[in-house]
Amino acid sequence: MGNRLAIVWALLVLAVGVHQIRFWRSARLETDILALLPEDEQAPEVGAATRKLADESGRQLVLLVGAPDWESAQRAAEAATEVLSKAGAPLEPARVDATALDAAVEFYRPYRDRLLTPAQRAWLARATSEELGGTALMKLYQPAGPRLTNWSDDPLGLWPDWWAARAAENEARPRDGRLWLSGEGREWVLLTWQSQVSAFALGDDAKVTAAVERARAAVGAIPGGRLVAAGVPLYAEAAASQASREISTIGLGSLVAVLLLVWLTFRSLRPIVLVGVSLMIGCAVALSVTALLFDRVHLLTLVFGASLVGVAEDYGFHYFAARQGKPAAERGRVMRFLLPGMLLALLTSVLAYLALGLTPFPGLRQMAVFAAAGLVGAFLTVLCWFPTFDLGDLPVTAFAERVSASLSRWPRITSEKRWWPAMAGLLVVSAGGLWRLETRDDIRQLQGAPANLLEDQRELGRLLGLPSPAQLFLVEGEDEEQVLQREVSLKQRLDALVADGVLTGYRAVSDWLPPAAQQRADAELSARAEQQAVAAVAAATGEEPSRARFVNDILTPARFLSSPAAPAIRQQWLGPLGKNQYSVLMLRGIAGPSVLSRLAEAARGLEGVRWVDKTEEISRLLGRYRRIMGGLIVAGYLAVLVTLVARFKREAWRAWVPSVLGTLLTLAFFGWTGEPLQLFTVLGLLLLLGMGVDYGIFLLEHPGDGSAWLAVALAGVSTLLSFGLLGLSATPALRTFGLAMLVGEVTIWILTPCFRMPPGKDIT
Structure with a gap:
């Protein structure tokens, strides 16, 4: 057999x-730490939105190369580009279509009359014929230069301001064939590269990171040169390298320790x-x-x-x-x-x-x-x-004999009065630690990314004015038109917050694709104002200029999404999810955590508009499941006790109590040391239940058997080594888990033989 x-x-x-x-x-x-976390099961569309935003940037590597003056910044950008091109990393320059802007301008040209900024809309509504005519005359006699349209196509010069508002969504501007911005005492060149493979396919050899560091060194050789880099590939490689190191440290370290114990014993x-x-x-x-x-x-x-x-x-x-x-x-x-x-x-x-x-x-x-x-x-x-x-x-072996014989010298807890002070002291220590225990479920505590990556990410976001992916508004509607209309209602509230300095701006699909009703209203408004302006110019000059004609069609979502202008905002248009349509409105330059409540208030009372603070939502979710798992631990201990009673009858408590005490003392340790109670701490305690009871089971199965104690002793030491090394992990989630396991296992391992059966007593 x-x-x-x-x-x-x-x-x-x-x-x-x-x-x-x-x-x-x-x-x-x-490699993404957020993949460990649950979706918000009550709002799957939020998960869909954040996934889409992440997928868009999954391969992108963004670099800002700066120097004290523009000429030095250009040299630094050339040096960085040369290094990255020859690095052998799976990187390639992001393709930039030089004709994309011209194509977008041509696409919008027939709809120019219905593309107005809020400021233009307010001015046209209140401007007099004299003001309109004066503006048109000024535009007519301006010195000749590059223009988006002829004067007759845009007599009030409205369109350049609309494009300027779109360009304000990104701080970088074209200059000498590059994307440029100025800030923090430097002139910067924006470089965009992308990984040729998925970020999740990058290995632990960190080729992309090494290439960026060589480029950083090349830029640093130029006086005042500085390189700031961010992107999912860098985080993915950092996670892969860290995991590889920890697998080697924890896995191989544990294996060597276990095999050494086996050799010493046998x-x-x-x-x-x-x-x-x-x-x-x-x-x-x-x-x-x-x-x-x-x-x-x-x-x-x-x-x-x-x-x-x-x-x-x-x-x-x-x-x-x-x-x-x-x-x-x-x-x-x-x-x-x-x-x-x-x-x-x-x-x-x-x-x-x-x-x-x-x-x-x-x-x-x-x-x-x-x-x-x-x-x-x-x-x-x-x-x-x-x-x-x-x-x-x-x-x-002699080592095995000494360990086996040590069981007889291990103290045994009894009901005698001499044990009462020790038990009372244990209860006081436990109660004091539990009283001081704090809970903290902030997802930011679980971030294990290197500090230099986080700092570069913050600096790059600050310089470029990038929108936050963690805080946004999700807009829902029965159809596309309703989504765009609800965005407009939300923007009216956000404009007041921008004026108050709560944020610097926002990005919305309706900025690029106004709802049909607004297109019609703006077309009528601009037609009336421009006709007045043209008439005023005719009266002043004696000539007979005429206003250009525009199409009567409405710019539809289907037409826009297939146009050259769509890539600028497509990632924020989610389209259909289930029965309804969705879009995302993103925020730029949030003043700080203290203003998040005001942003949340902006969505209050607006149907179909939901404020999403992903950081806060995940933190609440962690807290909720920490409480659920805490209840599961209690239920688990009761279920294990029933199982033990079925096997060991009235002596089952001897295998059960050490694990209970180990859990309480671990929580007390966290309280006394100031370590917060998190979900991953609770998960460690849950596993203590299963593994800690094993020691008591073997000592009850083979009472007084030195070989059983030898096996328990070896198992305890090897487990302590394993989870002790896990407590050294650079990943906060694993570190708090490992610390809970380490303290709990030490406590249970020490206490279990103290509750062994007296000699000659049977488990029945």
Whole structure:
């Protein structure tokens, strides 16, 4: 029977190996921290809007090259361009269509009469015939120069101001064949490059980042030169490099530590090889199952999975600890003897991990599947292969004897009065820490991007006046016309906030595509004003100029979206989502967090207009699921207690209480140290439930058995090493998770033998 199981498992492992080869040849790895977080299930259109905005810039790399004067800035831009062109990175200059502006002007020309800014609309409504005529005469006798239209096509010179308003959405202006802006004591050249591959396909070799740094050095060689760079490719490479380092540190560090423990305990190559094989197969199974169930594997899943090494080796430890000192012929009996406890431990751990799958967090579902599949893979390797390949003798070592014998010297907590002060002190410490415990669910605490990237992003946004992708208005309507009309209503309120300095401006689709009703009204307004102006000019000059004719058709969304002008604003037109149409109005130059409430107030009472503060929404979502998972922990402890009672009857509390105390003391530790309670802290506590109970299960299954304590001791130390290293992660989410696991595991590991059964007592 054993040989057949070994063969079947070998075939499955072979299939996993084949899948691993295919996976790493075409690996699709996710790097965005926000992919760990849930969609707002009550507003899927918000997720669609933010995804579309992100997709538009997914490959883009934006650089500002500055110097104290324009000539030096041009030289610096040439130096940066030369370095990036020769860098060997998957970059290419963004294609700039030199004729795009001319094509957009020609597209709009037939509709010029219905394209007015709010200021123009207000002036035309109140201007007298004398004012209109004077303006028209001034425009007529202006010195000849470049013009968008003939005088007869635009006698009041309205159109240049409309284009100037569109250009104000971006601070960069054409100059000597480049895009230029001035700010913060420098003249700047705007360079736009793009990755030839998806940002999520960039590896951990950081070629794009290296190329940018070489360009930065070349620019720095010019006196006063400075380069500022931002873009998703840089963040993706930083995440990939960080994850690669952490996988090596956590995974390899844990593996080396585990194998060293195995050598110290058993002084045999066979346990090292077999435990190492069980760990590698467990991780391979975990990755294959995750890749088959999910479209893209998140890098943080791999980093989190690296800590699996600290848990999956428990089964091998228990086998070899029980196998020590027994002849090889008894290895099957040893496995059968251990199987009930190992199965119960596997069940509680897998259930704890899979509880993560109850959350709507895509990344956490991946982590749950990865960990649960990895544990099952490691367990099946131990069950199917260890009795088959463990053929030699395994003598008891001096190190193993000392550890096994230490159980008898471990203090045992009883109901005697001498333990009462210690228990009272423990309660006081716990209560004090819990009283000081604070919750903080701000998503910004989970940002793990390098500080230099964040600083460059802020500076570039400040110089270019870029709109914020985190705060925006989502506009909904039954049809396209209603969406545009609702945008106009919203802009009327925002104009007052711009005047108050709450923000510097906004970008709206209706600026480029006015609603039909407004087009008709503006066409009538401009026609009346321009006819008066032309008549005044005729009276003053004695000539008979005439106003140009314009089309009667309305500029429709379908016509606009297929035009050369559409790329400037297309990313903000979401189009149909379900039954309704949607657009996004983006904001520029928000004065600070203190004004967000005033912006939210601007949407109040406007039907179909929703204020979206993605940062605040995600933070609220984190808080909500932190509370849900907290309730799940309580329910989980009750469910585990019921399971333990079914197996251990009245002694079940001995395996259960250490985990409860470990959870309370971990929360107290966070309170005393000022570490805030976050969702990822709670998730760590949830896993403590499954893994911490394992120690008590094995000590109750084999009361007084030194080999069981040896296995528990080794498992505890290796788990501490794994999650201790996870606490060193540069990713805040993993760091707080690892810290919770580290403190909790230490506490549970120390307390569990204190609640072991007295000698001679039976679990029944």
